[in-house]
Amino acid sequence: MQKMILIAGPCVIESKDLVFKVAKELESFRDDERIDFYFKSSFDKANRTSINSFRGPGIDDGLKVLESVKKEFNMQILTDIHENSQAEIAANVADVLQIPAFLCRQTDLLVSAARTRAKINIKKGQFLNPYDIKYSVKKVLQTRGIEEEGKEVAWKNGVFVAERGSSFGYGNLVVDMRSLVIMREFAPVVFDATHSVQMPGAAGGSSGGKSEFVEPLARAATGVGVDGFFFETHINPCDALCDGLNMLDIKRLKKCVESIFRIQDSLNDLY
Known part of the structure; x- marks a missing residue:
């Protein structure tokens, strides 16, 4: 039986201290045999609403922090890339390269990521028909010399959406x-x-969000059936420098993940 993918961490690297505090709180997920865990944080948020918004420390300093998390906490790492030139550099540290939603059709970015040894997580654009994300998946697979299609082929070759x-x-x-x-x-x-609970541009120069809907939507997705979950989390979302209004604090995240497993267990009993 496949483990449940779980991606969690702060939206952006605010400081090494903050990232380490969050990673420490997430160790129980790393140790859970039911979970394939990835620590997520971004070295650069290149798609912020305002030019004055905090973007992160940049690729050099950011990857140093993520490499420290990998060594100190023995965690797999996921981070986004926005430019072709970042793929190979980021893959020296990251186990998964994430393609941001707005860039999910960018062929050169997908090809550059596919040429690394990293797994690839392609975020479906807010504008995209779900049927069409298969073409982004095919760009990665075909770059890696794989002509076959289907979920199992993508899973085996480290591609998810x-x-x-x-x-x-x-x-x-x-x-x-x-x-x-x-x-x-x-x-x-x-x-x-x-x-999924973001409200783009709704906070006047930044994105708003309604985090009270995170758990209900996660439970609904569990009922429909998915292979994993992505949660941005923070010690104190109210103080976060990015995406604070849609993030969960650690305690809520842990309760949410346990509710997901309870639903999965119930569905297994039914079917």
Whole structure:
């Protein structure tokens, strides 16, 4: 039986101290035999709403922090890349390279990531038909010399996709649970529960969010069926420099993950 993918960590590297505090709190996930755990944080958030928003320490200093997490806590690392030139450098530290939602169709970025030894997590764009993310998956697989298709092929070759909601008018996202079923035909699906409750641009020069809906949506995705979950988390989301309004604090995250396992156990008993 495949382990559940769990990706968690602060949105962006605010400081080494903060990242280490979060990683320490997430050790129980690393040690859980049911979970394939990845610590996530970004060295650069290149798609912030405002030019004045905090973006992170940059690739050199950021990767040093993530490498320290990897060594100190024995954790697998996931981080995003935004430019082709970042792929090989980031893959020296990261076990998974994440393709941001707005860049999910960028062929050169996908090809550059595919040429590394890292796994690839492609976030489905808010604008994208869920059927069409299969072409992004194929770009990665074919770059790696794989012509076969299907979820098991993608899983074996370290490619998965993330659902993070679709644009619904201005400043709002909705999750179409049908997309989880559709995308699982050709790749393992990770449900990005915290970005799915974002409200893009709704906070006046930054994104808003409603974190009270994170747990209900995660439970719903569990019922539909997914292969993993993505949660941004923080010691104190109110003080976060990025995505604080949609992040979970550590205690809520731990309770949410346990509720996911309870639902999965119930479904196994039913079916």
